Amino acid sequence: MENTMETAAAVVVVVVDVVAVLVVVVVVVVVGVVVVVIDVVAVVFFISVEVVVVVVVVEVVALTVSVAIVVAIEVAVVAVVAVVAVIAAAVAAVVVAAVVVAAVAVVIVVVGGGVVDAVEIKVVVLQK
Numbered sequence: 001m002e003n004t005m006e007t008a009a010a011v012v013v014v015v016v017d018v019v020a021v022l023v024v025v026v027v028v029v030v031v032g033v034v035v036v037v038i039d040v041v042a043v044v045f046f047i048s049v050e051v052v053v054v055v056v057v058v059e060v061v062a063l064t065v066s067v068a069i070v071v072a073i074e075v076a077v078v079a080v081v082a083v084v085a086v087i088a089a090a091v092a093a094v095v096v097a098a099v100v101v102a103a104v105a106v107v108i109v110v111v112g113g114g115v116v117d118a119v120e121i122k123v124v125v126l127q128k
Helices: 002-045 049-111 114-127
Strands: none
Touching: 002 049
């Protein structure tokens, strides 16, 4: 069960990383195309320097936003991996508890000695 959870977590991480990279590529390509179009329009229509400065600022903001998106996605990936690890640990704890309870039940059935023996066996198992 734990290996399955780890494999699922690894697959989620890879998929999210691939999506993050694709988002960055798309954003960079779109920003690049917009920049080229704006530059061509600026040259053709002899737009003033102030407009070009605004265009450059918009380009920088767009790239900053794309980087922020990637960082947010990576933070989300780390959070998902942490949650999956906690779930895997909880599942492992439940499995261990179930094994202990089953072992105690088997000992009670085999030995037979009543409620007092059952309590003593549980205390011994939990102390280990």
